[in-house]
Amino acid sequence: MGSVTLAGAGLFAALTGAPAGPGETSIDLGSLAGLPCELAISAISQALTTEDGDSEKIRAAMNHALVEALDGVEVFDPQCITDDVIVDTMIGYLAESIFLQMVMDSDKAWNKADTPAKAMRAETELRELVKVVVDKHMAPKLSKNVRAFNRQQMVQIERQAIIDSWKEWEAYQ
Structure with a gap:
């Protein structure tokens, strides 16, 4: 899930206003001010998603996380990106990415349910x-000064949360 963590680090950097380094993708949130929130979310996820095998999963996870974190915001304002929104977005993004990967890895297992409602x-x-597990592993690390982390530190936090989540998922089965 390397491209997931790199895209997540880009999302984190964009939300915290960290400058992009050479070869790093970024978006100026100030340029989205005043747009309907759903258009701003779409612009963010489009700008930060690279075109590779995981691009659809990454875009879907970013959209999902941003929609949840910015719930109730009609018009995008970069000032609405508080520390809590950043933490919620990062946890939501990683949880949704892991969930989508698990669904993809399970292949046809969902077809074994008796009814579509059960599936x-x-x-x-x-x-x-997955969201509870990711929250359990990420929230304590991000609870202090979330804006103090850099991209590489966020990648490491994401990678460890992925490892911990998969271990917990395997023990749960």
């Missing part, structure tokens, strides 16, 4: 479980 319930429960 949807199982999917919802898995999504919630």
